[in-house]
Amino acid sequence: MRRIEISENGINMVIEIDDENRTRLLHLSPLPFDESTLEGRSGTLGFNMVEVQMSGLDRAGERHGNKYIITAPGYTLRFAGINDTCDQQGRIIEVTQTDEGTGVEVVSHFRFFNGVRAVRTWTTVTNKGSETQTLEYVSSFCLTGIQKDGVLDEDDKLRIGVCHNSWFRELQWKTYTLPELGLARSQPQEWLHSSKVFACTNAGNWSSKEYIPMGCVSNTETGTHMVWQIEHNGSWHWEISDREGHLYLQASGPSEIESHWSKELKTGESFESVTCGVAFSDESFDDAIGELTRYRRLIRRKNRDNKTLAVIFNDYMNCLWGNPTAEAEFPLVDAAAECGCNYFCIDAGWYADGFWWDEVGEWKESRKRFPNGLKEVTDYIRKKGMIPGVWLEIEVVGIHSPLLDRGDVDDSWFFMRHGRRVFDRSRYQLDFRNHKVREYADSVIDRLVKDYGVGYIKMDYNIEPGIGTETDADSFGDGLLGHERCYLAWLDGVFARYPDLIVENCSSGSMRMDYAMLSHYSIQSTSDQDDYRRYATIAANAPLALTPEQAAVWSYPMQGGDRERTVFNMINSMLLRIHQSGHLANIDDDNRALVKQGIAVYKQIRANIREAVPFWALGTSGFGDGWVSLGLRRENCAYIAVWRRETNGDSISLPIDFLKGVQVRVECIYPDFNEERFLWNTASGRLSVQLRTQNTARLFKLTW
Structure with missing residues (x-):
């Protein structure tokens, strides 16, 4: 038996090669490895580095139900080698294992990043045997012993964080104990194993329709936090359960049981799993999210938008509501330019004379709405010093779209199941594996950019086509995964042709808020929420799921509203991206x-936003909270937004632990008419704020 110990960026990793040449991942944590924590009736047997299930192989041993443990050939893999290299980004560990019975080779990848307590993991499976094999499950990240550090019982010390998500109810972070999840201790520690799993899963193309693909394990005894994200724009699964006296976490993309995915590997063929990002902290939950934020900035496409943080005006929310006309746009263009917006986006409806929902797909301007053509308006936008944008839903075709009358548009363009086209909400789903679909989508983008001078596209997506397509696929899920990867490759081609084009990721708001998409897109719609008071919660929680400079938040001052409504709306967006x-x-x-004042203040602070990390003085927000806060911090300054909603008390004390004992200068930077009291308490590290009226907000700057 031998062990390989790796320490990188404050992350300690211990790999064991046992006497039977089996590979174990014993430790991955900011804490040092403690041999005494490896209690269990079978030693390190359950500490597999990877789990792989293929068809027709026995899963012998411990009862598992549907848990992804003792997978085959996962439990029969043997160590074949380790590759330890570095590049400009950081260190790369690649561990190779092989299975004698099937000839399969499995490589576990661990990509570290200089200066960040985070690692990116994924798995490659190659069939080097003589027979075709069928994959049913491949883990992207697999770690056993998530409870082992400390001496307290896991029922007492562990907290599992989940980011619930749905339309109008986005970004709801909830924390649970193991008993609350049905995983309370019911056996002696060394025998800990059951059939119960706590899992978060998505099946389909809306990757975040129920959960953001992320989670967190916090150990309240040791003060450590591990937060992860599955970087996939489709079906995914993570689970926590028990095995061999320990608790484990596994994360993956699609799987056969959960999402109808399987993949045949002929001799010589390989499959690469989706990636997973994992960040660590031994300080606080906020610090763990800060590390994940830094990691997210490193893995996304380099682009100008995330440096400049342009201000976008969009004519939809509490404005034209998808009913644009040239007559309605001109005064809005004037007002947006006067207020300091950089981009002006014409939202849905510009392509149809009337009701348009089931006719989309051709993307040609309506001469009824724009008698002199759409270019008259886009030219006017540029004349006013802004860059024009339009709304698109490029992945769908309405069931009554004129595009369907083209002779070359046949079933091969669309998702198919059981010999029939898949449609949802009166739209068909285009299949981006088809080169004709990609060529058509390219022609739409090229026409909008070249003929109309469009520099911004709001790319919406309002259907859920389900488990996938059967065309040229080993399974429905295989077809879906292929489409999703081809869509991202198509998007790369768009950015290669138009590097300064901004494309917003919108799927009924945030139904595809994941870092497969957000490593390509520079900006993400966070919600369709049309109540600005509730939006404060979504805005405050947004940095859980994405970097602040990618989080587009609506600000929509009301006609007839008083000045505090406008201030509240503006502050919703001013630490993120102003939409x-x-x-x-x-x-x-x-x-x-x-x-205008709010946009001007935003332009003064946005250079700090793009490099700041978040903190939550009051914790993450719920819709029922009377007080809400979000902070962003850099080396010597911080910004904190404070909202008061419907609550009787007019004052709040916000603990800012990292500034305890520090002399801090506090100023209210928006609005300039502030008459509310605030006070910094050096000894306690607390900011006291009084807001005497309900549904008001203030934005503060702290320097030290």
Whole structure:
């Protein structure tokens, strides 16, 4: 038996090669490895580095139910070698294992990043045997012993964090104990094993329709936190359960049981799993999310937008509501330019004379809405110093779309199941594995950019086509995965042709908020929420799921609203990305001046936003909270937004632990008419704020 110990960026990794040449991942943590924590009736047997299940192989041993343990050939793999290299980004560990019976080779990849407590993991499976093999499950990340550090019982010390997500109810972070999840201790520690799994799963193309593909394990005894994200724009699965006296975490992309995925590997063929990012902290949950934020910045496409943080006006929310006309746009363009917006996006409806939901797909302007053509409006936008944008839903075709009359548009363009086209909400799902689909999508983008000068596209997606397609696929899930990877490759081609084009990721708001998409897109719609008071919770929690500079939040001041409504709306977006809307041409001068002031302040601080990490003085927010806060911090300054909703108390004390004992200068930077009291308490590290009126907000800057 031998062990390989690796320490990188404050992450300690211990790999064991046992006497039977089996590979174990014993430790991956900011804490040092403690041999005494490896209690269990079978030693290190359950500490597999990877789990792989293939068809027709026996899963002998411990009862497992549907848990992904004792997979075959996962439990029969043997160590074949380790490759330890470095490049400009950081260190790369690759561990190779092989299975004699099937001839399969499995490589576990661990990619570290210089200066960040995070690692990216994925798995490659290659069939080097003589027979075709069928994959049913491949883990992207596999770690046993997530409870082992410390002496307290896991029922007492462990907390599992889950980010619930749904339309209008986005980004709801909840923390659970093991007993609350049905995983309470019911056996002696050394025998800990059952059939119960706590899992978060997605099946389909809306990757975050129920959960953001992430999670967290916190150990309240040791003060350590491990937070992970599955970087996939489709079906995924993570689970926590018990095995061989320990608790484990596994994360993956699609699987056969959960999402109808299987993949045949002929001799010489390989499959690469989706990637998983894992960040660590031994300080706080906020610090763990900070490490994940830094990691997210490293893995995304380099682009100008995430450096400049342009202010976007979009005519939809509490404004034109998908009913644009040239007549309605001109005064909005004037008002948006006056307020300081950089981009102006014409939202849904520009391509149809009337009701358009089931006719989309051709993407040609409506001459009824724009009698002199759409270019008249896009040219006017540029004349006013802004860059024009439009709304698209490129992956779908309405069931009554004129595009269907083209002779070359046949079933091969669309998702198919059981010999029939898949459709949802009166739309068909295009299959981006088909080169004709990609060519058509390219022609739409090229026409909009070249003929209309479009520099911004709001790319929406409002259907869920389910488990996938059967065309040229080993399984429905295989077809879906192939489509999703081809869509991302197509998107790369768009950015290669138009590197300064901004494309917003929108799927009924945030139904595809994942870092497969967000490693390509520079900006993400966070919600369709049309109540600005509730939006404060979504805005405050947004940095859990994505970097602040990618999180587009609507600000929509109301016609007839008072100045505090406008301030509340603006502060919702001012620590993230301003997605300005509301009928700016129709609000009064005072409120329009507050929008202009807010945008001006944002432009002064956005260089800090793009490099800051988040903190939550009051914890993450729930819709029922009377007080909400979000902070961003850098080396010597921080910003904190404070919202008061419907609560009786008019004052709040916000603990900012990293500034305890530090002399801090606090100023209210928005709005400039502030008459509310605030006070910094050096000894306690607390900011006290009074907001005397319900549904008000203030934005503060802290320097030290």
